[in-house]
Amino acid sequence: MKRGTLFVFATVMVDMLGVGLIAPVLPQLLLHLTGNNVARTASVFGVFGATFALMQFLCSPLLGVLSDRLGRKPVLVLSNLGLSLDYVLMAVSPTVGWLFAGRVIAGITSASMATASAYVADVTEPQERARSFGLLGVAFGLGFIAGPAIGGLLGGVSLRLPFWFAAALSLVNATYSFFLLPESLPRERRNAMVWRRANPFGSLQLLRSHPQLMGLASVSFLNTLAGVVLPSIYVLYVEERYGWNSRSIGFSLMLLGLCSGLTQAALVKPVVAVLGERKTMLLGLLCGATGMMIFGTANTSLLFVCGIPCIAAWGLAPAAAQSVLTGQVGASEQGQLQGALMSLSSIAALLGPEIFTSIYARSFHKTDQWNLPGIAWLLAGLILFSAALLMLRVTRTSPSTVERERLEGLNIVENP
Incomplete structure (x- = not known):
């Protein structure tokens, strides 16, 4: 490093x-x-x-x-x-x-x-x-x-x-x-201050100005929106459906954290090396969707825990997506790109809790044959599956800038 x-x-x-x-x-x-x-x-x-x-x-x-x-x-x-x-x-x-x-x-x-x-x-x-x-x-x-x-x-x-x-x-x-952090952006690579870019709506111009960027940013938004389900209902759900106490919840969250950390620390590099960034994103999103489906349909604690590795493998997607997104813009636009992505994430953080908690609150009907306590998880899984389909569509026309530069470095892509 x-x-x-x-x-x-x-x-x-x-x-x-x-x-x-x-x-x-x-x-x-x-x-x-x-x-x-x-x-x-x-x-x-x-x-x-x-x-x-x-x-x-x-x-x-x-x-x-x-x-x-x-x-x-x-x-x-x-x-x-x-x-x-x-x-x-x-x-x-x-x-x-x-x-x-x-x-x-x-x-x-x-x-x-x-x-x-x-x-x-x-x-x-x-x-x-x-x-x-x-x-x-x-x-x-x-x-x-x-x-x-x-x-x-x-x-x-x-x-x-x-x-x-x-x-x-x-x-x-x-x-x-x-005192210790070295500056990463040299003066000659810095951008002029343009105030119309310094607001959430102006920042969208950058996303619209590059091929694939708006589509990939939309995938990132859907990914974040689905992720909001975890802090919104996780504790309430496992308490109500499986009768878990604070200790069980703490251990399950620790397991999820450890598995997610292992995925991002040890698996991202080898998986990207074998599959490439596009397929790694797809794998991560589909693993996340699968994990959400398991969470939503598991009728026992053991089955629910089986979904944790899938949720952890979901961590492959954001790392690969960030790599592809940053490869679409120059050094002088990286901050603007990250600000735009953070704004989209903030919208997800504003909308997500209300969406998932409202659905969860209406999903428990113990005397009703339509009792569907896991429907909020199923919705999150559907959102991730939609994100995977969108990602396939917006990246099918050409390889990412990152992939193209890598291939050129290996002399696989011929110069015109």
């Missing part, structure tokens, strides 16, 4: 560790500030989630364009400083309004994953990008798996302690990025 990739791997992992730290205690702190009003807490927590996604939707293209103009490093540093301020604000918050302001700041500055993806595209060769994006997914997963565990322990001491710890981590991350 190159030095720059290693640094950004660590940056993303620490960033996600901070996000995961507050996950177990934010609802509890909100409940405390609402005077233990459960109904109000649930309503406000939903508003928090929607606000965070909305700010990402609005601001990700701006930060992407800024990273193309100023470089990746300043955006990563400012992002972590903003998150540190967010955590401090929530740690001292005396009212719900303060917490809301913190979530707005977090949504604006949460550009680390998009900018990190642009960074990886800058410093890796096209044929190595799928593996590097897979490792970036591992960093994301490791931080998010470890964070809630540590946050739960610290929350047992004080509800506000995890916020202080997360603020310290983000500050350390910003300092580390400022």
Whole structure:
């Protein structure tokens, strides 16, 4: 792994560790500030989630364009400083309004994953990008798996302690990025600042301007939308259908995390080498669809667990897709591309919870012959299958830029 990739791997992992730290205690702190009003807490927590996604939707293209103009490093540093301020604000918050302001700041500055993806595209060769994006997914997963565990322990001491710890981590991350992270985008490869590109609608011009890019971005959107089903209903579903307790749920999520990490760390590179990026995307999407179908139809706990390896293998698709997407644009447009993709992901994050929780809430009719508790999972599987068909259609006309460059490097494609 190159030095720059290693640094950004660590940056993303620490960033996600901070996000995961507050996950177990934010609802509890909100409940405390609402005077233990459960109904109000649930309503406000939903508003928090929607606000965070909305700010990402609005601001990700701006930060992407800024990273193309100023470089990746300043955006990563400012992002972590903003998150540190967010955590401090929530740690001292005396009212719900303060917490809301913190979530707005977090949504604006949460550009680390998009900018990190642009960074990886800058410093890796096209044929190595799928593996590097897979490792970036591992960093994301490791931080998010470890964070809630540590946050739960610290929350047992004080509800506000995890916020202080997360603020310290983000500050350390910003300092580390400022002094040790090398800039990946040289000045001569930077793009001019064009404000019409720095909004969600302007960023779509980039997606429309390159062959296959809009289609592949749509595949990425569908992939993200289907993935929202996991945080939306997983815990409720296994509790209700299989009677799992907190320990069983924790172990199952840990197994899912470990299998997903193994897929992205160890399988992406060899699978892409054998199948190529297009077939790897197809395999990942079909594995994800199969896993969702198993989750939705499994009538026993054992059958449900059998779907976990399929869901883990789904991780092949995003890494290969990112590699193909970044191969469609130049170095000076990588930040704009990642900002546009993050905006689309934010739309999925806004729509997905309402779609899947509403369907799930209406799917349990214990006295009805049409009782279909797994229909939300089946819908997610259908979305992934549709994404696979769309991917086949938009990539059938020509090989990706990455594949073409690889073949030219091997002298397989003749020069005209």
